[in-house]
Amino acid sequence: MSKISRRRFLAASVAGGAAITLAPTKKALAATFEGYSEGMGVLVDLTRCVGCRSCEAACNKEQKLPTPDLPFDDPAVFDQTFHGGTQKRRTTEKAYTVVNRYEPKDGSQPVYRKIQCNHCNEPACLTSCFVNAYTKTREGAVVYNSKVCVGCRNCMVACPFNVPAYSYSSAFNPMIKKCIFCHETRLKQGLPPACVAGCPQEALTFGHRNSLIKIARERMRHQPGRYIDHIYGEKEVGGTAWIYLSAVPFEEVGFDTTLQKEPILSNVKDFLSTVPMVLAIWPALFSGFHLLAKHKENHAGDDHQNIDEEAHK
Amino acid sequence: MATNQTHSKPSLFQLVLLVAALLLVTVVTVPAAEAPDTITLNVLAELYEPVVFDHAMHADVAECAICHHQTTGQPEAGSRCVRCHSGNETNASVACRDCHVAEPFSADYMRSKEVDSERYHIDMPGLKGAYHLSCLGCHTEMGAPTGCQECHARTAAGDETFRADAQAPTGGNSH
Numbered sequence: 001m002s003k004i005s006r007r008r009f010l011a012a013s014v015a016g017g018a019a020i021t022l023a024p025t026k027k028a029l030a031a032t033f034e035g036y037s038e039g040m041g042v043l044v045d046l047t048r049c050v051g052c053r054s055c056e057a058a059c060n061k062e063q064k065l066p067t068p069d070l071p072f073d074d075p076a077v078f079d080q081t082f083h084g085g086t087q088k089r090r091t092t093e094k095a096y097t098v099v100n101r102y103e104p105k106d107g108s109q110p111v112y113r114k115i116q117c118n119h120c121n122e123p124a125c126l127t128s129c130f131v132n133a134y135t136k137t138r139e140g141a142v143v144y145n146s147k148v149c150v151g152c153r154n155c156m157v158a159c160p161f162n163v164p165a166y167s168y169s170s171a172f173n174p175m176i177k178k179c180i181f182c183h184e185t186r187l188k189q190g191l192p193p194a195c196v197a198g199c200p201q202e203a204l205t206f207g208h209r210n211s212l213i214k215i216a217r218e219r220m221r222h223q224p225g226r227y228i229d230h231i232y233g234e235k236e237v238g239g240t241a242w243i244y245l246s247a248v249p250f251e252e253v254g255f256d257t258t259l260q261k262e263p264i265l266s267n268v269k270d271f272l273s274t275v276p277m278v279l280a281i282w283p284a285l286f287s288g289f290h291l292l293a294k295h296k297e298n299h300a301g302d303d304h305q306n307i308d309e310e311a312h313k
Numbered sequence: 314m315a316t317n318q319t320h321s322k323p324s325l326f327q328l329v330l331l332v333a334a335l336l337l338v339t340v341v342t343v344p345a346a347e348a349p350d351t352i353t354l355n356v357l358a359e360l361y362e363p364v365v366f367d368h369a370m371h372a373d374v375a376e377c378a379i380c381h382h383q384t385t386g387q388p389e390a391g392s393r394c395v396r397c398h399s400g401n402e403t404n405a406s407v408a409c410r411d412c413h414v415a416e417p418f419s420a421d422y423m424r425s426k427e428v429d430s431e432r433y434h435i436d437m438p439g440l441k442g443a444y445h446l447s448c449l450g451c452h453t454e455m456g457a458p459t460g461c462q463e464c465h466a467r468t469a470a471g472d473e474t475f476r477a478d479a480q481a482p483t484g485g486n487s488h
Contacts, residue, residue, distance in 0.1 A: 050449060052461055057475045072475040073461070190420035197418070200461075201449065202442025206418040211427060215436045222393070222436075 034121060034239060039140030040187065041209035041241035042196060043216055044114060046253065047226065048203035051078065051099055051112035058198030059097045059116075062182055066094050088254065091115055093167040096179040097195055104248040111246070113253045114204070116195070117142060117163045117179035118233060119241035122263035125155035125164060133176075139188065140209060140241045141181035149175045160237050160259055181241070209241055216245055238263030348372060356415055357441050360471035364464055380447055381407050397433070413443040 057072035059065070070077055078101035080089055088100040097116035104111055119142045126134035126142065133149045136142050151174050156164045164178045182193035191197070192206035205215060216231045232250050233243035236259045244250070251257045260267075348368065355363035371380075378387040383394055384404040414422055417439030426432060438446055452459050461467075467475070 048446065050459070060476065061474050067476055067479050069479065071477050071479045073477070074479075192418040200441055200445040202417070202438045202446065205436075207423055208427070211423075211435070218436050 036136075036138050036140065037210065038138060039121075039209050039241060040181075040206065041119070041140055041212050041243060042193070043205040043207070043212040044242060044244045045203050045205070045219070046111055046113055046244060046246040046248075048201045049099070049112040049114065050201055050203075051075070051101055051110070052200065053077075053099050054198040054200060055114055055195035055204065056095065056097055056099060058194040059179070060095070062185060062194035063096060065096070068094065089115075090165075091117075091163055091178065092165045093169065093177040096165075096177065100254060102248075102253040104252050106248070108248070111248055111253050113255075114195070115161075115163075115254075116242070117181070118161055119179075119181055120237055120263070121239040121241070122237070122265050124158040124160060124237065124264035127265045127268075128154040128158035130154070137183060137187075139181075139183065141183040141187055143180045143183050144176060144178070146175045151175060158264065160256065160264060209239075209243070212243060216243060219245060232257075235261045237261075238266075354444065356410060357444075358465075359468070360474055361461070361465035361467055375451070379451070380409075409443055410440050413438060413440040415440045417442070 053072045056068075060068065060072070077089060077098075081087060082089075089095075089098045091098055097114060099112050099114050102111045102113060119136075119140055121136070123134060123136055123142045125144075126136060129144075130152070131148045131150055133144045133146070134142060134155065135144070151166075153164075153166055153176070155176060156162075156166060164176050167174045167177055181187050182191075186193055196204040196206045205212060207215070213231065213234060216234075220227050220229065227245050227247055228249060230250065231243050231245065232255055233240035238261070244255070246253060246255075249257075350367070350369040352366045352368050353363050354366055376387060377385040381387075383398045384407045386403040388395065416422060417437075426435060448464070449459060451457070458464065472478075
């Protein structure tokens with residue numbers, strides 16, 4: 001067995017350690033995914049929505065969802081609140097999209113806001129799913145395979161927009177339910193989702209996400225002062241396929257404006273990428289330490305002699 | 314026909330009279346044809362019945378350019394438009410559907426927009442959007458009707474889509 005001096009071994013260890021520390025940073029920078037270039041999206045213009053709920057009705061029909069508690073032309077739903085009045089309507093297993101009404105602080109006209117899956121560029125639901133049920137398709141939709149879903153509901157916790165719903169009503173085969181951008185029935189055929197097709201006001205504009213960002217900026221430029229200078233979803237959690245324009249501050253109409261700009265995945269990516277390296281290097285590293293220590297115990301005198309000799313060389 | 318047979322050789326004076334009469338008729342009828350009293354909007358009718366739009370009444374209460382931009386010969390309020398659409402020229406057509414397409418999100422139309430790098434109007438609403446944005450915006454401002462069924466009656470297909478059959482919950486709420 002060839003002998004390695006302690007000094008050489010420690011130098012190699014330090015170099016290896018430095019490589020471990022530096023490598024993940026480079027990797028994380030290179031691996032940030034900004035969405036498929038041909039990915040589709042929807043620009044939601046809150047100033048155009050009149051709360052007619054045609055989108056909800058169209059979604060219900062397209063996705064063959066059960067009869068709602070109230071007809072889609074009943075405005076009473078806007079007064080519904082839950083959890084002691086703190087929570088407006090949310091997406092459920094029976095409604096993949098809902099429109100809520102908000103009263104802006106400045107006392108202007110009520111603002112209506114449509115909620116559905118935002119189809120993130122780097123979806124947290126997808127990352128959190130350990131059976132790989134979720135897929136971000138090239139068309140931009142975040143879809144899921146209910147056949148492999150085990151009902152763990154990690155995605156419900158992971159979603160920064162609280163979108164995935166759970167079919168609690170099903171006793172034997174409960175599963176996740178959410179908007180899939182009408183991927184199977186419409187998006188794949190190049191058609192806009194049913195809600196967009198049903199919107200009378202063109203509050204929903206369908207197109208390539210890249211084009212929609214240009215259109216959003218164009219609208220801001222042509223109508224100065226009409227919109228808040230922010231496209232919600234352009235940067236939030238790494239960017240979403242559905243993006244929003246509003247005349248009132250987004251936090252006043254139910255949006256979470258405290259979300260990070262980086263994908264949720266970035267919070268754990270650095271840590272996760274070190275796991276394989278730790279598993280590969282640490283056993284060898286500590287075996288080396290162990291062997292050296294053993295060696296020192298057994299041949300204490302010899303080692304001192306060797307080091308002294310090396311130092312004099 | 315009978316008159317043509319009896320007067321097989323009309324005099325020059327008669328011809329001049331005829332031409333003058335024809336011109337007079339043309340002058341009177343063309344504006345009437347250009348500005349119809351009512352227009353039936355049925356291109357999109359599916360969930361709702363076609364709308365019989367009272368054009369004459371709306372022409373009385375609003376300037377043409379409010380809805381028709383500069384196409385009727387009136388300058389549009391926005392100064393940006395006259396940079397290209399100068400001279401208040403009238404267009405060959407003033408119908409909404411000639412510019413605002415019925416299927417604004419069809420793959421073909423979106424592609425045609427994206428390959429045309431010279432295109433200025435990248436954010437032109439489709440026909441349904443143009444109608445509703447224009448009509449509803451003005452109706453809200455002027456206190457005119459804004460409910461869906463105040464302008465167009467819902468069809469049976471519309472009742473089905475809006476789940477008119479849904480009843481108020483008898484028991485607790487599902488949430």
